[in-house]
Amino acid sequence: MKKIFAIAQKELSVYFRSPIAYVVLIVTIVIFNVFFFAIIDNNEEATLRDIFKVMEFLFVFIIPILTMKVFSEEKQMGTMEFLMTTPTQNNEIVLGKYLGVLLFFSFLIILTIPYYGIIEFFSRPDRMAILTGYIGIWLEGAFFISIGLMVSSWTKSQIVAAILSYLFLFLVYFSSLADKYTNGVVKAIVKYSNVMTHSENFIVGILSSSDLIYFFSGILFCLVMTRISIDTKIWDNV
Amino acid sequence: MISVKHISKQFGVCEALKNISFEIPSGEIVGFLGQNGAGKTTLMRILTAYLPPSSGEAFICGENILSHPVGIRRKIGYLPENPPLYSTMTVKNYLRFAARLKDVSVKYEKAQVDHVLSECHLLEVKDHLIATLSKGYKQRVGIAQAIIHEPEVIILDEPTNGLDPVQIQHVRQLIRRLESKRTVIISTHILSEIEQLAQRVLILKKGEIVADNAIEQIVVSDEKKQLFVTVKGKEEMIEQAVKEANDVKQINIKFLEDDLFEVHLENTNNVSHYNQMIQSFLKYQVKIVSMREKKNSLEEAFLKIHK
Ligand SMILES: Nc1ncnc2c1ncn2[C@@H]1O[C@H](COP(=O)(O)OP(=O)(O)O)[C@@H](O)[C@H]1O
Ligand SMILES: [Mg+2]
Numbered sequence: 001m002k003k004i005f006a007i008a009q010k011e012l013s014v015y016f017r018s019p020i021a022y023v024v025l026i027v028t029i030v031i032f033n034v035f036f037f038a039i040i041d042n043n044e045e046a047t048l049r050d051i052f053k054v055m056e057f058l059f060v061f062i063i064p065i066l067t068m069k070v071f072s073e074e075k076q077m078g079t080m081e082f083l084m085t086t087p088t089q090n091n092e093i094v095l096g097k098y099l100g101v102l103l104f105f106s107f108l109i110i111l112t113i114p115y116y117g118i119i120e121f122f123s124r125p126d127r128m129a130i131l132t133g134y135i136g137i138w139l140e141g142a143f144f145i146s147i148g149l150m151v152s153s154w155t156k157s158q159i160v161a162a163i164l165s166y167l168f169l170f171l172v173y174f175s176s177l178a179d180k181y182t183n184g185v186v187k188a189i190v191k192y193s194n195v196m197t198h199s200e201n202f203i204v205g206i207l208s209s210s211d212l213i214y215f216f217s218g219i220l221f222c223l224v225m226t227r228i229s230i231d232t233k234i235w236d237n238v
Numbered sequence: 239m240i241s242v243k244h245i246s247k248q249f250g251v252c253e254a255l256k257n258i259s260f261e262i263p264s265g266e267i268v269g270f271l272g273q274n275g276a277g278k279t280t281l282m283r284i285l286t287a288y289l290p291p292s293s294g295e296a297f298i299c300g301e302n303i304l305s306h307p308v309g310i311r312r313k314i315g316y317l318p319e320n321p322p323l324y325s326t327m328t329v330k331n332y333l334r335f336a337a338r339l340k341d342v343s344v345k346y347e348k349a350q351v352d353h354v355l356s357e358c359h360l361l362e363v364k365d366h367l368i369a370t371l372s373k374g375y376k377q378r379v380g381i382a383q384a385i386i387h388e389p390e391v392i393i394l395d396e397p398t399n400g401l402d403p404v405q406i407q408h409v410r411q412l413i414r415r416l417e418s419k420r421t422v423i424i425s426t427h428i429l430s431e432i433e434q435l436a437q438r439v440l441i442l443k444k445g446e447i448v449a450d451n452a453i454e455q456i457v458v459s460d461e462k463k464q465l466f467v468t469v470k471g472k473e474e475m476i477e478q479a480v481k482e483a484n485d486v487k488q489i490n491i492k493f494l495e496d497d498l499f500e501v502h503l504e505n506t507n508n509v510s511h512y513n514q515m516i517q518s519f520l521k522y523q524v525k526i527v528s529m530r531e532k533k534n535s536l537e538e539a540f541l542k543i544h545k
Contacts, residue, residue, distance in 0.1 A: 006338040010324070017326040082322030082383070085286045086339040087311040233289075 003088050004096040011070070011100025020069075021104065024062055028108055031058060036115055048116065048125070052133045052203045055112070056196070059141050060173050064165035066104065067148025068158045070097050071226075075156040075235055090230045094149070094223055101145045109138060129205030136202020139215040140195060144169055146222035153229040239264040239421050240285070240391065245294035247280050247445075254280040256445045257294070262421060262438075264390075269432035270425040272442035278425035279319055281442070282395050285423070286316045298391060312341055315389035319396050321380030325369035329360055329379055332368060333386060340387035354382040358412060374405030381412060391421045398431060410434060464532040465503040465512065468494070471524035476501060479522040483515035498527065 015021040035054040074080040083093055119125050147168050152161040172195045182190055191197055198211040229235070240262040247255040254277045262268050270278045283289040285296060287307035296303045298310050324332055333351045342350050355361050358378040363371060368379060377397060384392060397413065398406045413435055416422060424435055432439050433453060441449040465486070469476055473491070476499055480488040490502040503515070512529075519526055 003339055006335060010327070010335050013331070014324065014326055077322070077324070078318055078320040079322040079324060081283075081288060081318045082336075083339070085288050085311055085314070085316045085318075086336070087308045087341055088339050089308065 003092045004099060007083075007088075007093060007096025008099035008103060011097055012103055015066075015100075015104050020065060024065060025108065025111070028058060028062060029111060032112060032115075040119075048119065048130050048133055049203055051112075051115065052137050052199075055109075055137050056140055056173075056199055059137070059144055060166075060169045062108075063105070063141065063144040064148050064162045064169065066101055067145055067152050067165060068162040069152070070101060070149055071152040071230075072156055072158045072161045076158070084230070090227055093230065094153075094226050098146065098149055098223060101149065102142055105141050105145060106138070109134070109141070126205060129203070132205050132207050133203045135207070136199045136211075139202070139212075140199045143195065143215050143218045143222075146219045146226075147172075150222040150226045150229070153226045154234055156235050239266075239299060240423075241297040242285075243295045243297075245281070245284060245291045245296060247277075247284065247289065248292045254445050255284075255291070258445075258447055259294075260440060260447065260450055262423070264421055265419055266438060267422045267424070267436045269436035269439045270423065270442060271427070271429065271432050271439050272425075273427055275444075276427075276442040277445040278427075278442055279395055282316070282393050282423070282425060285393060286314055287311060312387065313390045315384035315387065315392045317380045317384045317394045317397060319399070321376050322383075323368045323376060323379060325367070327368055328365050329368060329371070329382075330355070330364045332379065333382055336383040337386050342387050350386055350388075354386050357385070357415070358382040359408070372405075374401050374408060377401060377405070377409055378412065381409070385416065389420070391423070392416060393423045395425050396427070397424060398426070398428070464489075465505060465529065466532065467501045467503060467515075467519075467529045468527040469499055469501060469519060469524045470497055470527055471499075471519075471522070472497065473499065475522040476519075476524050479518040479524050480515070482518045482521075486512065486515050 032051075032054065036051055039050045039054070071080070074083065084090070116125075116130060148161075148165045151164045151168065152158075154164070155161050172193060175190050175194045176196055178190050179187065192214075198214045201208055201211050242258055242260050245255055245258045246253070258277075258281065270281065272278050280289065284291050285298070285303065287303045287310050290304060299313060301310060303310050324335075327335070330351060333354060334347065337347045337350055355364050358381055360375070360378055360382060363375055368376065371379065381394065381397065384394065394413065398409050401409060410431075413422065413424065424431070426432060436453060438452050439449070440447055473493075476491065477488070480486065480501065480503065486503040486505055488501065489504055492500040492502070494500055505512070516526065
């Protein structure tokens with residue numbers, strides 16, 4: 001446990017010492033701001049529904065930037081050999097890194113809370129829907145991060161990690177576009193695997209176990225895959 | 239202490255290590271010597287449980303490396319070929335991070351960090367970002383992280399590679415100072431390195447151990463000692479004197495000036511201390527001006543092995 005925190009802490013300190021963190025924070029907030037006021041302007045509805053939609057769309061583009069270097073850079077710099085020759089379990093390495101990115105991501109989400117304040121101030125929003133909405137997009141981000149982490153564990157190259165992460169995130173995010181062209185079982189699979197099928201429910205205030213299972217099993221799967229690729233040092237063998 | 243039994247390692251078709259076996263007792267300083275690609279790094283990575291061997295077993299302090307990787311790593315301090323440093327961290331934060339991952343208890347963490355900072359002469363840069371350090375400093379930070387948990391075994395992969403002579407001197411002094419109770423393994427492709435640091439050398443060639451000897455043994459063993467004596471006297475007398483000394487064989491007599499000659503002798507008997515020869519010179523009234531013994535360097539031994 002101590003080591004998980006040590007790695008998470010290191011991960012955060014590396015973020016805040018690199019320009020990436022600040023660029024991501026600033027870009028996110030600026031874009032978010034623009035959308036926020038645009039949405040508020042032509043929509044009197046006092047929920048964060050559209051705001052959450054904008055957030056999850058942003059995450060698809062931002063999260064690969066946060067995760068691409070998590071393992072790739074360690075391998076590139078040779079520090080992976082350091083981590084793996086200390087008496088640290090591979091589980092602790094994976095969880096420490098996951099926690100690090102998750103904390104940074106949570107910080108990003110916390111930065112949006114003032115916007116909730118604005119809405120609360122001017123109207124009477126559906127508090128329950130906002131709470132579940134936050135839970136939903138947080139879980140969605142956590143899922144995206146686990147995908148990015150897994151991809152980053154496969155390769156030494158940050159660019160390759162970023163491109164593959166985009167590929168996977170686009171698949172789970174935009175696969176709803178294939179809805180029209182499929183039918184039967186395929187349609188059902190496409191629908192179930194699409195991330196918006198599940199985040200939608202959270203955003204409108206529905207907390208269902210099937211959606212929770214979707215996110216938790218997705219995260220677990222990606223973390224186990226990450227662990228396996230570290231165990232086998234897959235980046236050395238491909 | 240360290241026991242390696244029939245270790246082999248293949249990378250696809252490349253056989254990096256072929257049936258390697260050796261033992262290293264506690265407290266010994268051993269050098270792995272070999273050209274690039276000989277398998278030094280691979281061997282070290284197997285000893286640190288970073289890479290699994292394709293076949294064979296290795297034990298450290300009686301524990302099998304494969305079955306107790308975490309326990310083994312607690313006993314090993316390892317400096318990989320490229321010092322594994324985080325450029326955006328300060329030296330002190332990096333060492334603190336290393337201490338945490340290496341199970342240094344929170345209580346001793348600060349003391350231990352301070353200890354290695356001073357042992358590796360890093361106090362003046364402790365708050366600098368690692369990215370800003372010179373190569374010599376970076377290497378010392380690498381060694382500092384390797385020893386921070388007071389490991390029983392220290393494994394250093396080419397610790398002086400790419401440093402300038404002054405930095406090399408610093409790193410060597412640091413390695414020599416590592417307490418004598420520790421077992422130290424150093425790899426290098428530079429011979430003088432081993433001669434200066436190690437007590438024993440394992441020479442690797444294309445994944446095989448081609449020599450495993452104490453340094454003195456390798457240097458002395460298969461060559462006779464060469465002696466150069468500058469003497470003053472008549473040439474016939476000198477020749478006569480050499481003839482009478484059974485322990486030495488005359489190779490050459492070189493005329494220097496007037497009645498000064500340099501006699502090149504070869505010792506045929508390793509135990510002899512040239513007493514016979516000196517007495518015989520005295521008998522023939524040949525004056526000894528100076529004597530110098532030429533030791534075979536490890537380099538010559540090495541070149542022979544690699545012929
Ligand atoms: N991860 C790897 N994949 C494939 N071949 C490797 C790998 N690591 C080392 N080798 C090969 O194994 C041999 C020994 O390499 P190495 O142990 O690095 O030698 P040294 O450290 O003595 O220079 C070399 O021929 C090298 O190409
Ligand atoms: Mg090497």
